[in-house]
Amino acid sequence: MVGVILADDGSSARFAASDIQPDEETGKPVARHLVYDYRGAAGHYVLTFQHRRTILRLKLFETIKGFMALLARLAGFDGAFLRFTGDLAIDRYDGEQVAESYHDDAIWELAYFGKVPKS
Numbered sequence: 001m002v003g004v005i006l007a008d009d010g011s012s013a014r015f016a017a018s019d020i021q022p023d024e025e026t027g028k029p030v031a032r033h034l035v036y037d038y039r040g041a042a043g044h045y046v047l048t049f050q051h052r053r054t055i056l057r058l059k060l061f062e063t064i065k066g067f068m069a070l071l072a073r074l075a076g077f078d079g080a081f082l083r084f085t086g087d088l089a090i091d092r093y094d095g096e097q098v099a100e101s102y103h104d105d106a107i108w109e110l111a112y113f114g115k116v117p118k119s
Contacts, residue, residue, distance in 0.1 A: 005042075012040035025057050026080040028112040044093040049086055049108055056083035060113075079113040 007013060017031035032051035038044070060079035064072050088106035091098050 006045060007038045007040060007042065009040050013038045019051075022116070023054065023057065023080075023082060026059060026082065026112075027116050028080050028082065028110070029116065030054070030082065030084075030110065034108075046089075046091045046093070048089040048091075049084075049106060050089075051084050052086035054082055054084055055107075056081070058082070076115060078115050079111070082110045082112070084108055084110070 014037040016035045016037075017033070018035075019032035020029050021032065022028065023030050030051065034049040036047040038046075058081040060081060061069070061072055061077055064077075085105060085107055088104055090102045092100040
C-alpha cells in the first residue's frame with residue numbers, strides 16, 4: 001500500500017518503550033524495544049523496533065562554539081542526538097490475528113535535549 005496514509009489520528013495510537021538502558025557514551029536513556037500500536041479507521045497496525053546497534057552519537061554541546069558555548073554551559077545544556085539500526089516489524093491485524101507481517105532493517109533516531117534525571 002504505497003502512498004496511502006494509514007495512521008492520521010494520534011488519539012488512536014499507543015506507544016511503549018522497554019529495555020531502557022543508558023547509552024554508554026552520552027548517558028542518555030535508550031529504549032532497546034519500541035512498539036507503536038495503532039487502532040483506527042484504517043485498521044490495526046503494530047510497528048516494533050528492536051535496537052541492534054547505535055551508529056551515531058553526537059553530544060550537541062560539542063557542536064556549539066564561542067560565546068554560545070559559554071551560555072550553553074552556564075544553562076546546563078546537555079543535549080544529544082543518537083541514531084540506531086535494528087529490526088523493524090510491521091504487523092497488520094485482522095481482529096486478533098496477524099493478517100500480514102513484514103520485517104526489515106531500519107534506522108531511527110533520538111534527539112534528547114534534557115538532562116538525565118538523577119535516580
